Amino acid sequence: MTALRTLAVLVAALVAAPLFCQESFSPYMAGVTGDSVRLRSGPSLAHPPVYVLAKGEQLVVVGHKDGWAEVQLPANAPCWLAEQFAKLNADGKSYTVTGDKVNLRCTPDTKYFAIGQIGKDRVLAACLDGQTGKPAAEGGFVRVIPPAEAHGAVSLELVEKLNVPVPAAPVAEAPKADAPVAEAPKAETPVEAPKAEEPKKTEEPKREPSAAELEDEKKTFAELERLLADELKKPAVDVNLTNIRKMFEQFKECALDAKISEKAVTYIEKIDVTVKLIEAEKARLAKEDEARKAEIERLRKEALEPKKEPEQPKGPVEYLATGTIGSTGKSARTPASHRLFDDEGKVIYDLRWDKGDLAKLMGSKVGIVGTVKEYEGWPHKVVVIERIDVLADEEDK
Numbered sequence: 380m381t382a383l384r385t386l387a388v389l390v391a392a393l394v395a396a397p398l399f400c401q402e403s404f405s406p407y408m409a410g411v412t413g414d415s416v417r418l419r420s421g422p423s424l425a426h427p428p429v430y431v432l433a434k435g436e437q438l439v440v441v442g443h444k445d446g447w448a449e450v451q452l453p454a455n456a457p458c459w460l461a462e463q464f465a466k467l468n469a470d471g472k473s474y475t476v477t478g479d480k481v482n483l484r485c486t487p488d489t490k491y492f493a494i495g496q497i498g499k500d501r502v503l504a505a506c507l508d509g510q511t512g513k514p515a516a517e518g519g520f521v522r523v524i525p526p527a528e529a530h531g532a533v534s535l536e537l538v539e540k541l542n543v544p545v546p547a548a549p550v551a552e553a554p555k556a557d558a559p560v561a562e563a564p565k566a567e568t569p570v571e572a573p574k575a576e577e578p579k580k581t582e583e584p585k586r587e588p589s590a591a592e593l594e595d596e597k598k599t600f601a602e603l604e605r606l607l608a609d610e611l612k613k614p615a616v617d618v619n620l621t622n623i624r625k626m627f628e629q630f631k632e633c634a635l636d637a638k639i640s641e642k643a644v645t646y647i648e649k650i651d652v653t654v655k656l657i658e659a660e661k662a663r664l665a666k667e668d669e670a671r672k673a674e675i676e677r678l679r680k681e682a683l684e685p686k687k688e689p690e691q692p693k694g695p696v697e698y699l700a701t702g703t704i705g706s707t708g709k710s711a712r713t714p715a716s717h718r719l720f721d722d723e724g725k726v727i728y729d730l731r732w733d734k735g736d737l738a739k740l741m742g743s744k745v746g747i748v749g750t751v752k753e754y755e756g757w758p759h760k761v762v763v764i765e766r767i768d769v770l771a772d773e774e775d776k
Contacts, residue, residue, distance in 0.1 A: 404442050406545050409450070409538040411436045417633055418456065420485045420494050422447035422532040424595050428633035429485040429494070429531055430456040438538065439527075439545055447532040452494070452525035459487045459520040460497065467514065468502070474514075474523060476501045483529045487520035490622065495528040588635040600630060600639050607646065611653070615660040624650050698746035699762065701770060702727050704737055714754050715761045719747065729757075732764040744770045 417428040422444045430453065432438075442449035452458060464478035482493035497503070503523040505514035515522040588596075607623050627650070630643035702719040707729065715729035717737040730737060730747070748766040 406439055406441045408541045408543045408545055409438050409440045409448065410541050411438065411533070411537060412539050413537040416533060416537045417635075418450070418452070418531045418533055420491055420531055422449070424592065424599075426532065427485070427491060427629050431633065432533070437541065437543075438533070440538070440540075441530065443535065444532075446535050448535050448538055449530050449532055450538075451527055452529040452531050454524050456525055456529075456531065457485055457522065458494070458525035458529045459484045459517075459522050460503075462516060462519050462521050465503075465521050465523075467505070471514070472505050472507065474503050474505055474521060476503065483525070484520070485531075486625075487517040487522070490625075495526075495530050497526060497528055501526065593636055596635050596639060600634075600642070603627065603630070604646075607650075615657050616664065618657055620650050620654055696746070696748060696766065696768070698768075699748050699751070700727050701744065701746045703742065703744055704730070704740045706741070714757065715759075717741070718759070719745075719762070726759050728762040729759045730762055730764060732767065734764075735767070740767070740769065746770050 411432045411434055414434050416432040416434075418430040418432050419426040420429050432453070436453065438448075438450040438453070440448045440450050460476070460481055460483055464476060464481045465474040466477050467474055476497050476499055479499045480496045481498075483495040483497055485491060485494050503526055506522040506524060507513065508515050603623070603626050607620075610618055610620060610623060624647060627643045627646045631640055631647060634640040634643060700719060702721050705718050705720050707715060707718050715731045717730045717732075719727045719730055721727055728747075728751070746768050747762060747764050749762040749764040752761045752763060754761060
């Protein structure tokens with residue numbers, strides 16, 4: 380029940396309905412009024428934060444719902460689409476969408492509900508890796524600059540309407556967005572950021588999260604802790620901490636309570652150590668399983684190989700004795716299995732052959748070579764046979 384409740388809270392965005400269902404709404408520009416404001420993937424605290432907004436940042440508001448503003452994602456916000464529906468253009472800096480109604484997502488996976496859809500043949504600007512200069516890609520998804528269809532949600536309490544016109548089209552998806560000349564002025568805009576840190580600005584009080592927000596965050600974090608504990612109860616080979624680690628990463632970056640953010644960092648460190656231990660245990664178990672299979676295969680082959688009868692010495696030999704193989708009698712309790720009789724029927728030796736079956740030679744004339752032993756209380760000497768040959772009459776000695 381704990382795991383089900385946890386999934387219901389943490390992954391609510393997976394089954395959520397589309398953000399807004401308004402038939403008519405006049406988009407407007409709004410400015411962010413708080414510091415470090417969370418832009419979420421949907422209009423509720425159950426939706427994960429996907430971006431942190433700075434005070435004064437401007438957004439295009441395209442809808443309202445239950446105290447939330449639906450906004451177009453800023454150019455720097457994460458936006459991904461499946462690589463199979465994106466064809467890299469010749470410029471190496473943009474993609475053409477090859478599918479119809481392709482989902483846009485805030486993470487490079489299908490864990491959360493889509494943040495929008497994009498139509499076929501649309502051209503999207505790629506996000507380039509700062510080190511390689513190549514388009515960013517991960518887990519079968521490519522990252523693009525959010526088009527107008529990519530939306531998130533911000534609390535209406537943290538934005539205010541501005542008396543400025545809404546841009547006709549988002550700069551991020553303009554056809555010439557990749558051109559260096561067109562991008563240069565906008566790329567340099569962040570240079571003015573230090574002005575936002577002037578003493579006058581930093582002295583302004585930050586918005587404190589409400590008690591309801593803090594309590595909701597606390598409960599959600601507790602459910603994630605229980606989810607981690609339940610996962611660690613599984614056998615090592617079945618443990619998967621990848622998605623749980625991602626959730627703690629979200630708390631680390633976006634938690635309203637600093638203490639929860641610190642706890643998230645601790646959990647991430649513990650998870651990383653645990654993953655290493657689990658991988659080592661998996662490797663050990665795999666090695667043991669491989670050795671076990673190899674031993675089973677060896678035993679199988681050994682069982683299938685025909686057993687070789689021990690070869691008896693060949694060539695000329697001087698027999699210890701010759702005679703006829705006979706029984707020791709039904710009631711005899713002897714350290715031997717058979718007896719060797721002379722032509723008159725007298726016992727010469729009792730016989731024991733550890734390497735063969737004397738019953739097959741009953742009544743045969745044989746010559747034997749072996750070691751003579753005496754047993755206390757037994758009237759006949761016993762020969763432990765080392766070699767036995769069946770003799771023809773003329774060979775009898």
